[in-house]
Amino acid sequence: MQPQHTLFVCTSCASVWKDGKTIGKSGGQQLLEQLLQLYPNWDLRDEWQIQPVECMSACSHSCAISFAAIGKYTYLFGDLPYSEENLSAIADVFNCADNYYSKPDGLLPWSERPAALKKGVVARIPPIPIKTVSSKE
Numbered sequence: 158m159q160p161q162h163t164l165f166v167c168t169s170c171a172s173v174w175k176d177g178k179t180i181g182k183s184g185g186q187q188l189l190e191q192l193l194q195l196y197p198n199w200d201l202r203d204e205w206q207i208q209p210v211e212c213m214s215a216c217s218h219s220c221a222i223s224f225a226a227i228g229k230y231t232y233l234f235g236d237l238p239y240s241e242e243n244l245s246a247i248a249d250v251f252n253c254a255d256n257y258y259s260k261p262d263g264l265l266p267w268s269e270r271p272a273a274l275k276k277g278v279v280a281r282i283p284p285i286p287i288k289t290v291s292s293k294e
Contacts (some may be wrong), residue, residue, distance in 0.1 A: 161204065162226040162257070163208050164190060164222060165213065166192060166208070166210065169170060170221055171183055171219040180294070185221070192245050192251075205254060217235075220246055224257045228234045229257070229284055232263070232281055246273040253265065273288025
């Protein structure tokens with residue numbers, strides 16, 4: 158069965174550039190690797206896929222992730238730490254994803270978000286309606 162929820166991870170966040178080329182591993186790539194390392198132990202791994210994205214245009218808020226599912230709000234979170242010392246932020250991502258999964262509409266009240274995802278909301282995008290409003294109606 159195909160997972161219905163997606164955790165997008167920006168892999169170009171917190172990149173170091175020199176002469177038009179990236180140097181070393183980006184913070185986003187490090188964040189992705191940390192998430193993938195813990196992913197096999199996640200209870201909801203069969204319900205979620207982790208999808209790397211080259212850029213999420215949240216450069217001033219790196220590192221960035223997004224939760225998305227059909228019929229639910231999409232959240233774009235930024236300002237996530239990516240250093241190995243802050244593994245609690247990785248646990249917070251999975252905990253918030255669990256909460257998102259449990260909500261039929263995906264709405265994540267501030268009070269229900271883990272610490273690492275309380276301050277970093279960049280966008281909350283409404284779900285695409287099943288019936289769209291036309292200007293001809």
